[in-house]
Amino acid sequence: MNFQLKTFNELTTTELYxxxxxxxxxxxxxxxxxxxxxxxxxxxxxxLFKEENGEIIAYLRILPPGVSYPELSIGRVLVKEDYRGQKLAQQMMEQALSYITSELKETTVKIQAQHYLEDFYRSFGFEVISEVYLEDGIPHIDMLLKK
Structure with a gap:
């Protein structure tokens, strides 16, 4: 899959940029x-990210417990527009969830998802735990995964 997983200090300045x-x-x-x-x-x-020709084409970040929520969380999930429809987000989420359970030994993941992506996250076992609300003018929901 060629995804890379790095801590902040392991990122090069070019990768961070x-x-x-x-x-x-x-x-x-x-x-x-x-x-x-x-x-x-x-x-x-x-x-967690994938690069192609020096560009970030897929990315997400894993936030340890206590950073955004008491639970571990995943955020900033994206696939560059030209690369959408190739299952990169699915592959990236699978890799992230595998790392979370096998390496970080976490069993609960909380996310704040854009509402239109509810079915995508449900496919990984996330369940809705909030009503729809606006965050920066965009409908969101909170979702939780327990393994």
Whole structure:
């Protein structure tokens, strides 16, 4: 699958720059949603990503318990627009969940998901634990996975 998993300190400056660029392109520009993308949580997170030709084409971050929620969480899940429809998000989530259970020994994962992705996350066993609410003008739900 050629995904890389690194802590913040293991990222090269170029990788970090490309990750932040792609997250901004997707979550701020593409979704027309101004919000503080660089939120201070990256320093404590694990970064799972796939590069092609020097570009980040798929990315997510794993946040240890206590960073966003009492539970471990996954966030900033993205696939670059030109690469969507190739099952990269599914492969990346499978790898992330495998790492979380086998290496981090965590059995509960909480996410804040865009509402339209509910079925995608349900396919991994996540269950809705909140009503739909607006976060930065976009409908979201909270979901929980217990293994």
């Amino acid at each position: 490309n990750i932040l660029k792609e997250r901004t392109d997707v979550f701020v520009v593409e979704q027309n949603c101004p919000y503080p993308e660089v939120d201070g949580k990256d320093l404590q997170s694990y970064h």
